[in-house]
Amino acid sequence: MGRYILKRSLMLLPVLLGVSLVSFSLLHMVPGDPAELLAGEEANPEFIQALRKEYGLDQPLYIQYFHFISHVVRGDFGISIRNREPVIKLLKERFLFTLQLSFLSILIACFIGLIAGVISSTKQYSLFDNMSMVGALFGISMPIFWFGLLLMLVFSVHLRWFPAGGKGTILHLILPAIALGAASSAVIARMTRASMLEVVRQDYIRTARANGLREFIVIYKHALKNAMIPIITVFGLEFGYMLGGAVLTETVFSLPGVGRLMVEGIFQRDYPVVQGSMLLVATTFVVVNLLTDIAYAFFDPKIRYE
């Protein structure tokens, strides 16, 4: 197992190298100049020139790239062109926040998704099943932007139960977590139902029931555990996306997460910020995938990693 984890971790290196190269090239391919953007409409050419020099933007591209990589290896991601803050500090602040939001959202998504999925599968074609599947369809198709604003309108403006955005207490996180978790809960619910429907028809479930086990134990211990593999896959993917930053949710609720940092960085052509966040998001994705694979072994002892 240890060797497997090490091997997978080593594979992170080529992935990151690839991501850095692709993101760097894409960023420099689009027109737009960070120095000019910072200087604004009333730009002063001397300042633009000085800024280009300060950030090495006047160097040939391959030199800029090697410069970037050689600093990253030493843990230095450079400083933001826009506000002179070290990128590593920005990433740390933003990522910690995104982590909180993602955990809460995935918790909500799992809670709703798993319960709705299990009940739907045990009571197939019942009223609950039909309603929750329509609900899931709604959850998947609804634009998160619209749903977020709607939540805000109802719970912040009219009911005043939760604040209308911004960072702060746990109360500030509830509405965004619901908005973000809603779509994932729908995906998880559908996957749980499908996977469970397959498992509950297996012989060993019939055997468990014949042994007189309580229905609750049969479903939640024997059936659900065996149905978990595809659910975990979906879970891993959803969680990975959330950790990569939920731009729309963060924008609607004015939250300082990784997603907004990256997207605003792109609009401002703040190269160090965008490259740093790309690497962070890629790493997160790889790590979550690794954890998902390890979790398979826990739920299905037949899976062994050598």
Next chain:
Amino acid sequence: MKRLFCLMLILIPSLLFLPVSSPAKVPGGTVTYAAGADPDRLDPANAESNPSEAVNRMMYENLAKFDEKLKIVPGLATKWEQSKDGMTWTFFLRKGVKFHDGTPFNAESVKVFIERMIGPEKPSRAGLYVPFVNSVEIVDDFTIKIHLKTPFAFFLNNLAHSASGIISPTALKTHGKDIARKPVGTGPFKFVEWIHGDHITLVRNDDYWGGKPNLDKIIIRTVKEDSARVMMLQSGDAQLIVRIPPEDVPRLEKDAKIKLDSTETLRALYIGINCSKKPFTDVRVRQALNYAVDKEAIVKNIYQGRALTSSGIVAPLTTGYFPIQGYPYDPEKAKKLLAEAGYPSGFKAKLWSPQGRYPKDFEMAQVVQQQLKKVGIDCTLDTMEWAAYLAATRKGPEENESELFLLGWAPSTAEARWILYPLFTTEQWVPKGNNRSFFSNKEFDELVTKFTRATNKAEMDQYLKAAQELLVKEAPSIFILVTKETIGMSKKLQGVINSPLELTYFDHQTYLEK
């Protein structure tokens, strides 16, 4: 009865939660201000966006400052004198002023500020000083002389500019360029923290020379989404919001807890014309474009009246503005001029517009497209993301592909020179300057130089007026409108400054009713 029941259903749970979310319970007057974008740098000389300038105005002060109508009034200088030849300015400084770090404010701090502006560091706003200032001389602790290279009619405007906020020389020495995130000024509010993308916190400066400020604390939040800002105001999560979209105005006007304030700004929105390309090289074509656009209809239908039609590029509140006869809506005249210029059946053209950079920019471009079609000018309308837009319109004359392009301009110095010079003089052609129209007129260039160097007001006014008249006649742009900035706030918040410079901020007299 049913309605009452519903109301109870809503009210009872909300009462339970009220203490958690109600801002009125926060003791001592904390105001949350929701801005539309992240500030860039809190270093006045390097700040390039309105959110930064607004925050800086609360922490820093200038020798001279703008009042609400943009007249120049004393700031950190109590009075000043200009020498007869216009080459030397003497400033008498306010005594008993301290920076937030305890450093006393005196002639030395002004010297450090001026020398930074004209020195090798070249801050982004160095252009306000480098062309005009020669040297600075300390007369005594509270008197300073600034020697100019040439007489400059609008020097005080540059001193009142947001970039001219005076920084503590001690802090500047310690932090260097990093003053951008560790600001230290003399203003009524002191910097506490900046959580990027989330908020900036300022607190009262108890040692403020003008008296203890009323507000205890100011939290400036970045809320990009327009509707989210509006909801924060309605829910009481913010006491002040800026950049209210016109469509939300009627709804907010009905809210009893909210008041709106609309100020005419200095920002002209116009369609630039590439004067180096055929058929726009012909002045008759450019005039025809101006006759073909119905500004009144644009203001009425797109902006719901929250803008002013303009006959030229200089907005009425700008120092040096002269009312000038512009182009009325007259499609027949436009067609006639086009025919005279050799285009009786019109022509095809490219029209570019950003989307979301200025209020209702793309919607306005769509209307212009339709109106031009009526006189036979068939435009294809294209939009680009802002960075690409700036890059595309900034290319030199040979590779520049623009024809008609929507842009806005607001002179941050509040005077007409900072419109006429950068946008229309020959030496300011892009990529060097900001003349994206490639307009070039010798007489106009001379008039700009003359009013800039004028040493008496009558002479200056004469040249200023002539330059504006000539510009309208030559029509290097389609002049359309001047924007209004609508802000919304809690009725309890009093004394907010909504400056025509598109800056909203507080001073020591701003207060929150209990």
